[in-house]
Amino acid sequence: MNKIKYILQKEFLQIFRNKSMLPLIFVLPIIQLLIMANAATYEIKHINIVVLDVDHSIFANQLVLKFEQSPYFDVIGYADDNEQALDALYADRCDIVVHIPQYFEKNLRHGKMVKIYCAVNAINSSKAAVVYNYAQSIITQFSRQIDIESNRETSTIKAPDIRFANWFNPHLDYKTFMVPGILVLLVTLVGMVLSGLNLVREKEIGTMEQINVTPIGKGAFIIGKMLPFWIIGMVELALGMGVSLLVFNIPVEGSMLLLFAFAAVYLVAVLGIGLLVSTFSSTQQQAMFLSWFFIVVFILMSGLFTPIESMPLWAQKLTLINPIAYFVKVMRMVMLKGSTFYNISGYFLAMAAFAVGFNFLAILNYRKTST
Amino acid sequence: MKSANRFFSFVKKELLHILRDKRTLLILFGIPIAQVVLFGFAITNDLNNAPISILDRAHDQGSREITERLLSSGYFTLLDNLDHPPDIEAAFRKGKAKLIIEYGPDFYQQLMKGRGLNLFLAADASDPNMANLLVNYASAIINKYILEKLPAMANQRRIQPEVKMYFNPSMKSVFMFVPGVMSVILMLVSAMMTSISIAREKEQGTMEVLMVSPVKPVQIILAKVFPYLLLSLVNAASIVALAYFVFGMPVQGSLFLLGLEVMLFILTSLGLGILISTLVSTQQTAMMISLIALMLPTIILSGFIFPIENMPRLLQILTYIIPARWFLVIIKDIMLKGVGIAFFWKETLILAAMCLLLLGISIKKLKVRLE
Amino acid sequence: MPEPIIIIKELTRKFGDFTAVNHISFEVEAGEIFGFLGANGAGKTTAIRMLCGLLKPSSGSGMVAGADILKNPNLVKSRIGYMSQRFSLYEDLSVMENIRLYGGIYGLKKALVKKRAAQLIEKTGLNGLEKRLVGDLPLGWRQKLALSTALIHRPQVVFLDEPTGGVDPITRKQFWEMIYETAAGGTTVFVTTHYMDEAEYCDRVCIMTEGMIRALDKPDILKKKYDAGNMDEVFLKLAR
Numbered sequence: 001m002n003k004i005k006y007i008l009q010k011e012f013l014q015i016f017r018n019k020s021m022l023p024l025i026f027v028l029p030i031i032q033l034l035i036m037a038n039a040a041t042y043e044i045k046h047i048n049i050v051v052l053d054v055d056h057s058i059f060a061n062q063l064v065l066k067f068e069q070s071p072y073f074d075v076i077g078y079a080d081d082n083e084q085a086l087d088a089l090y091a092d093r094c095d096i097v098v099h100i101p102q103y104f105e106k107n108l109r110h111g112k113m114v115k116i117y118c119a120v121n122a123i124n125s126s127k128a129a130v131v132y133n134y135a136q137s138i139i140t141q142f143s144r145q146i147d148i149e150s151n152r153e154t155s156t157i158k159a160p161d162i163r164f165a166n167w168f169n170p171h172l173d174y175k176t177f178m179v180p181g182i183l184v185l186l187v188t189l190v191g192m193v194l195s196g197l198n199l200v201r202e203k204e205i206g207t208m209e210q211i212n213v214t215p216i217g218k219g220a221f222i223i224g225k226m227l228p229f230w231i232i233g234m235v236e237l238a239l240g241m242g243v244s245l246l247v248f249n250i251p252v253e254g255s256m257l258l259l260f261a262f263a264a265v266y267l268v269a270v271l272g273i274g275l276l277v278s279t280f281s282s283t284q285q286q287a288m289f290l291s292w293f294f295i296v297v298f299i300l301m302s303g304l305f306t307p308i309e310s311m312p313l314w315a316q317k318l319t320l321i322n323p324i325a326y327f328v329k330v331m332r333m334v335m336l337k338g339s340t341f342y343n344i345s346g347y348f349l350a351m352a353a354f355a356v357g358f359n360f361l362a363i364l365n366y367r368k369t370s371t
Numbered sequence: 372m373k374s375a376n377r378f379f380s381f382v383k384k385e386l387l388h389i390l391r392d393k394r395t396l397l398i399l400f401g402i403p404i405a406q407v408v409l410f411g412f413a414i415t416n417d418l419n420n421a422p423i424s425i426l427d428r429a430h431d432q433g434s435r436e437i438t439e440r441l442l443s444s445g446y447f448t449l450l451d452n453l454d455h456p457p458d459i460e461a462a463f464r465k466g467k468a469k470l471i472i473e474y475g476p477d478f479y480q481q482l483m484k485g486r487g488l489n490l491f492l493a494a495d496a497s498d499p500n501m502a503n504l505l506v507n508y509a510s511a512i513i514n515k516y517i518l519e520k521l522p523a524m525a526n527q528r529r530i531q532p533e534v535k536m537y538f539n540p541s542m543k544s545v546f547m548f549v550p551g552v553m554s555v556i557l558m559l560v561s562a563m564m565t566s567i568s569i570a571r572e573k574e575q576g577t578m579e580v581l582m583v584s585p586v587k588p589v590q591i592i593l594a595k596v597f598p599y600l601l602l603s604l605v606n607a608a609s610i611v612a613l614a615y616f617v618f619g620m621p622v623q624g625s626l627f628l629l630g631l632e633v634m635l636f637i638l639t640s641l642g643l644g645i646l647i648s649t650l651v652s653t654q655q656t657a658m659m660i661s662l663i664a665l666m667l668p669t670i671i672l673s674g675f676i677f678p679i680e681n682m683p684r685l686l687q688i689l690t691y692i693i694p695a696r697w698f699l700v701i702i703k704d705i706m707l708k709g710v711g712i713a714f715f716w717k718e719t720l721i722l723a724a725m726c727l728l729l730l731g732i733s734i735k736k737l738k739v740r741l742e
Numbered sequence: 743m744p745e746p747i748i749i750i751k752e753l754t755r756k757f758g759d760f761t762a763v764n765h766i767s768f769e770v771e772a773g774e775i776f777g778f779l780g781a782n783g784a785g786k787t788t789a790i791r792m793l794c795g796l797l798k799p800s801s802g803s804g805m806v807a808g809a810d811i812l813k814n815p816n817l818v819k820s821r822i823g824y825m826s827q828r829f830s831l832y833e834d835l836s837v838m839e840n841i842r843l844y845g846g847i848y849g850l851k852k853a854l855v856k857k858r859a860a861q862l863i864e865k866t867g868l869n870g871l872e873k874r875l876v877g878d879l880p881l882g883w884r885q886k887l888a889l890s891t892a893l894i895h896r897p898q899v900v901f902l903d904e905p906t907g908g909v910d911p912i913t914r915k916q917f918w919e920m921i922y923e924t925a926a927g928g929t930t931v932f933v934t935t936h937y938m939d940e941a942e943y944c945d946r947v948c949i950m951t952e953g954m955i956r957a958l959d960k961p962d963i964l965k966k967k968y969d970a971g972n973m974d975e976v977f978l979k980l981a982r
Binding site: 090301306 | 413414415463465488495510538655656658681682704
Binding site: 002003005006007009010013014017018205206207209210211212213214215216217 | 794795796816817819820822824825826830831832833834835839842843844845846847848849875901
């Protein structure tokens with residue numbers, strides 16, 4: 001086992017010798033974390049609205065004022081006719097057009113029901129739903145206000161409000177949600193690229209054959225090769241965690257030790273996948289495309305950006321074999337909710353199974369006596 | 372004439388490289404298609420069968436009817452019925468339930484007597500977007516129920532908003548994700564492929580052989596880029612076809628124009644790839660840069676998943692340098708809005724400028740390296 | 743008479759329907775320089791890979807340095823040295839770092855590695871270049887370094903697979919001097935080559951065509967037998 005030491009030494013020397021690799025491993029990901037965490041938000045503010053006011057009445061003006069006062073809406077302009085309004089929608093200048101029809105005030109004063117027409121850009125459907133929701137609530141509020149002002153309150157029944165509470169993140173802060181996830185992603189990327197390409201690189205250059213005729217065992221060789229990447233991954237995670245705490249003030253409700261323990265197992269699994277890819281490929285190019293495929297699929301289906309619960313059932317089943325999904329989940333559970341080992345023990349077990357499974361397959365596939 | 376022949380013999384060599392390696396070929400064509408299909412179905416922000424827990428302390432007509440409506444809406448599925456006032460935090464920590472609904476005693480009676488709503492919603496806001504959707508959707512269903520039960524309340528809402536969802540009337544989130552996935556795939560496949568293929572020649576020493584041949588650097592580069600342009604066009608075509616036939620995504624505008632714009636975007640990506648390759652000396656570094664410096668920005672800063680308008684001002688400015696940001700606007704305009712060049716000539720110009728700039732710099736860099 | 747260091751019996755390797763090595767048998771005496779000749783695709787590399795324990799034979803048996811290549815390939819590996827036609831040291835490691843790596847892999851003690859490294863650097867004339875990256879050395883020096891590194895653990899047999907490919911004549915001569923020295927020190931040298939003039943330097947040569955052994959003897963005897971002026975003619979007559 002003493003021989004592992006020499007392989008370890010060699011790997012570290014090679015990594016640190018390649019000057020362009022170091023910043024790629026340690027600096028770039030941290031910069032990315034800083035930028036991406038600020039960019040990744042679904043929080044909807046500054047909804048651009050164009051008003052098509054055909055009525056030109058006091059009520060109409062009051063309603064427009066309501067939109068102007070709302071923190072969510074920016075009234076960016078008024079349209080003279082329908083065509084002009086839709087033009088703004090087509091040219092992406094606004095997200096919603098609110099159309100106040102003729103006789104709006106007159107009908108209201110006569111106690112009739114009136115309509116307000118909204119045209120919403122629905123390409124981003126979930127944003128559209130929120131935009132319309134906000135508009136709707138402003139209109140409803142206005143409607144009530146008019147009733148109160150004109151003493152038309154017909155019923156003594158108080159309109160019931162639904163009470164609700166947002167747990168763990170009462171201000172719905174996105175950074176709290178995204179930072180742990182993005183951190184997982186960066187650590188995974190670095191680990192997978194390094195391990196995925198490493199073995200193939202030796203195959204391609206020809207040094208693999210030289211190693212193969214030496215009496216070093218399969219296991220020792222692989223451990224010697226993977227350990228440096230594991231260490232780099234852990235250091236990367238620690239660095240990123242430091243940034244998350246210092247810069248973003250992300251709360252850590254649960255145990256940091258638990259988090260790193262899980263990460264330790266997770267990294268073994270990720271490196272195992274990289275290794276597996278490596279053993280399946282004969283050139284670095286193939287290895288890269290294979291790992292790229294896995295990375296993109298794993299990331300976009302990890303629940304990092306879009307909720308797993310929203311996926312169709314078959315896709316949810318697929319996430320059961322996605323290690324990134326587990327880590328994203330555990331990271332958020334432990335950091336944000338303070339989940340304990342007991343809460344995540346199931347994921348721990350699954351991850352350990354991945355770690356053993358992937359590495360077992362990889363070693364099985366990496367045959368020293370090639371056929 | 373002679374130089375044209377030379378050029379084509381180069382193109383042929385590049386094509387042979389690609390076509391000969393069956394595994395890479397399979398990866399290049401198979402992976403993008405697999406990804407589009409996978410993501411088209413799986414990536415969605417819609418609420419779908421979200422698991423909820425219910426604590427019903429009323430057990431009356433009201434609580435039963437509302438629960439029934441919630442569960443038959445398709446947005447929610449019942450995870451479990453809680454018997455006693457729950458330790459909400461503990462329930463969320465286990466990570467299963469996303470929303471807990473609590474009906475107080477005498478829920479129905481109090482509602483009918485106009486004493487307000489004895490009901491409480493608690494959402495797991497460690498995912499803020501999800502929490503928002505859950506509370507919104509549940510509230511909408513509950514409010515509708517109340518309006519039916521208490522017609523008097525309806526009178527309070529005399530202004531009725533009416534909405535038309537433009538460009539995506541059935542509110543499918545796939546309409547937003549397909550263009551995004553397409554730009555990620557095109558960007559990465561083009562940029563990664565070229566950067567790696569040039570780095571590979573450098574690593575294997577064949578680049579020197581090319582350099583001493585009487586071929587101009589420009590020709591070498593163009594010959595390198597040409598086959599990947601073809602490949603990427605085929606990829607783009609298959610993605611659009613998939614979007615159309617599988618996901619019912621329309622192509623409202625001109626298919627020809629779409630083709631031209633796609634070509635422009637691919638060329639820009641290829642230019643980026645060449646630039647990367649002039650900066651690196653190994654395939655591994657090329658891969659690292661393509662993955663870490665291109666993939667995440669293309670996913671996060673392009674408006675693919677997170678609306679750009681929501682980002683901090685500084686980051687919005689940063690998005691200007693992401694080619695995919697402009698490309699996304701263009702394809703959404705053509706495919707979903709069906710508008711012509713008049714609406715996106717600006718974006719097209721920016722992309723064209725980027726493309727020329729990138730190709731120019733990389734060709735110049737390549738020359739400098741030689742002399 | 744001592745036991746032969748390599749004993750091969752009916753060794754065969756098939757790749758699907760193709761038989762790369764077809765029932766070959768031979769023996770190599772200890773301390774011999776054994777030349778292994780053949781055109782490209784004659785099965786040389788496949789044979790050498792089986793002898794080194796890199797490739798499992800389809801049938802037949804073999805003993806190398808007293809270890810069974812079928813039953814105990816790892817024991818074979820610890821007793822042999824190997825240098826392949828592709829340059830196989832790490833180009834992004836320095837001369838010393840490469841030596842230390844292989845010394846370590848073969849389980850040599852630190853002090854011993856240090857001692858042998860010093861001898862080795864002296865012998866190859868790399869004094870003062872210990873810290874230079876191997877990738878920055880001229881090809882000839884790299885090949886010499888690769889050979890010395892393959893001998894760092896004093897193996898009983900060293901396999902050289904076309905070691906002089908692409909090397910200039912002067913370096914080639916120096917390289918063969920190193921081979922003689924090695925053999926004189928008691929290490930058996932098993933070498934494959936394209937260069938027929940190099941075949942003359944061997945104690946015995948074995949010529950393979952289409953996976954089979956066509957001739958095996960001392961160069962002089964072969965020349966007489968095939969009525970040829972040099973090994974080149976012998977080879978052309980056999981390989982035709």
